[in-house]
Amino acid sequence: MQIEDVAISGESIKLGQFIKLANLVETGGAAKAAISEGTVTVNGAVDTRRGGTLAVGDVVCVGQHCARVAADDGAEDYFDEATADDDFDPEKWRNL
Secondary structure (H helix, E strand, C coil), X not given: CCEEEEEXXXXXXXXXXXXXXXXXXXXXXXHHHHHHCCCEEECCEECCCCCCEEECCCEEEECCEEEEEEECCCHHHCCCHXXXXXXXXXXXXXXX
């Protein structure tokens, strides 16, 4: 079974939010149904608390599909003009 790491922006996230973020279900309604039916496990144990809080390192599975809560290191959101490798001209856009 392959476990995909899914980064979150804070230190914790609600179970229902995470399984949507991790694409383990399609919609919020599907998340609610999966949790209430007992098909969601957190660290190997069935969890029926939609508002249950997950922390970094927790492994969540819906059926055979699993995802691990990971910390967002923020590296992807950082942009440095001096080292950018493209032809973006900051002077052209500065005063728009």
